[in-house]
Amino acid sequence: MTTRRHILALTASSLLLAACAFAPPQGAAQPPIVFVHGNGDSASIWQTTVWRFEANGWPRERLHAIDLPYPLARDDDGKAQPGRTSTTEHMAYLKAEVERVLKATGAKQVVLVGNSRGGNAIRNYIQNGGGERTVSHAVLGGTPNHGVWAIKGFREGNEFAGTGPFLTSLNAPKNAAGDEVAGPVQWMTIRSDNNDKFAQPDGLWIGAKGTPTNVTYEGPALKGANNVVLPRVDHRETSFSPAAFDATWRFITGRSPVTVSAPVQAPVVLNGKITGLGLSPTDPASGNYANNLPLPGAQLAVYATDPATGERKGAAVHGKTVGADGLWGPFTAQAGVPYEFVISAPGYATTHIYRSPFPRSSELIHLRAERIAAADKDAKSIVTFTRPRGYFDAQRDRMSFDGKALPGVPPAGAGVSSAKIKLMEDGVRAIPAEFNGEKITGRTWPVSDNRVVVLELTY
Known part of the structure; x- marks a missing residue:
């Protein structure tokens, strides 16, 4: 399923070499990045990722994290459900945010970085909402691209069903090679080797222990993308771990980051939203x-x-x-x-x-x-x-x-x-x-x- 697979292992020595060998990109070359959270999450989930980008020289005003008002997916994507969003609503919200960021920054394209369900919206926007023109790079961490389950006749109206209409359409071959993604957007997926609860061959985490999901550990990978594998990370760490940041930075910039930590920087001014x-x-x-x-x-x-x-x-x-x-x-x-x-x-x-x-x-x-x-x-x-x-x-x-x-x-x-x-x-x-x-x-x-x-x- 994967076209290229990497196992990343961060060590102190490799980070030291990276710090000596590379400098972060500067100025106008740094495109705005829009971070897209997952099911039930909020923009706050990207707090440490934003810190890491800042610590490597990315301007704070070019780092944007969306807050989907209703972040939970519908039980059935085609049926209205109070307090939840459909894939169409999710994509429209992302599209509006990208257009806002492009207008505010004057940039022609953005980088989209999504975790879990956020990757569904990114794929939908690029394939069906005009994002192939406005997005240069797409990074999908732990996105269940082939479903959390892929069982014929079982909850196929849900957006996480691998055999359902939403994912079937997104995964349809884009060219003669059978790629599931297409250019000019550059694509990367990040997955765990075996520790992502939503990419498991057994149905334990969907309440069906002992029942095959028909989804493998490789479920988040996409044919035609740069598919990265991180050992032992969990579902959220595919986006929020130091190793995930390292892979994302390298993919976007072509360089190693100077640091994967968040060094102290005073003054510390905090703000946020009460929900x-x-x-x-x-x-x-x-x-x-x-x-x-x-x-x-x-x-x-x-x-x-x-x-x-x-x-x-x-x-x-x-x-x-x-x-x-x-x-x-x-x-x-x-x-x-x-x-x-x-x-x-x-x-x-x-x-x-x-x-x-x-x-x-x-x-x-x-x-x-x-x-x-x-x-x-x-x-x-x-x-x-x-x-x-x-x-x-x-x-x-x-x-x-x-x-x-x-x-x-x-x-x-x-x-x-x-x-x-x-x-x-x-x-x-x-x-x-x-x-x-x-x-x-x-x-x-x-x-x-x-x-x-x-x-x-x-x-």
Whole structure:
């Protein structure tokens, strides 16, 4: 299926050589990049990727991440579903954003970089929306290009069905060689060797353990594209890992990046949007669905915290009642200082979000107000440890939550990006979490006061 396959292994020595041998492109040669998030995600998912581009000299004003208002795909693409988007709506939103960016920058073309479902919109736009003229490079990380499943007669109306009309049309041969992509756009896919939950031969992650999906580990690869394989990365790390950035930078520029990290750069000015959750219109009892709509009237207070105890170090260092745009900043943070973000909004629990220190400025620090699930209301405290830009892999990662293994994380495979602890003890105390060296310590605020706690990883 692949035309060219690479296994990338990043080592300190290779990065040193890259730093010595190459310089980043400069000035007008740097096209605008539009980042397209995946199913249920938001623009904030690209925070660390944007940092890495900036650290290698890409101008911040040429890095754009879209926020699809309703980021979840429909169950059946051809049937309207409140709070969800069709492939046509998704593509139209991307098309409008590309046109906005081209007008704002004066550029003739953009680079499109998508994760998961974002790659579906990119392919649809290039094939059916005029993107073959406005896009120079397309990078698809973990996009299920041949479906999450490919089972005749099974949910074929869904956009993730490999035998359904949407993917069948996108994958139709474009030339005599049978290529699934066509020029003049330059294409690259990035996939895991075997650790992507949505490119598995067994149906475990779609709730059908033991049933063949008819999709292989190579599902995200496309004939005619430059197909890159990264060992052991998970579904999201196909886009958000240092190795994925390295591959993307090389593909766009033809050079090695100087760094794949995000070096500290002061001052650190933060901003972002406060969003909420929609109740399912068809079944309110089923809980919440993600959206990226602003939450006007929400109140935010930001506190510097002690890294060892999570306790606040004095009064709030920033506060705001957000307006119609949902923006909660700007806030000038101190490098090396962890923070607690406290959101209060009618209809939501008071949400305490603890974050490790921010090394650089970002306008993508989006914050979501949460609700307490009915099943959790018997607890004294609810704490969720979450990794937005990747999954937890018990065989690969060094991690702990309140000094123990992460609950709900399977012994093998990377398929879970959050873990929740329901504490049945009274009182407020420190609760630490660690993932591959990144440490966060929060406090156990009481459910009885309608409060929830989130420990959110950056990397």
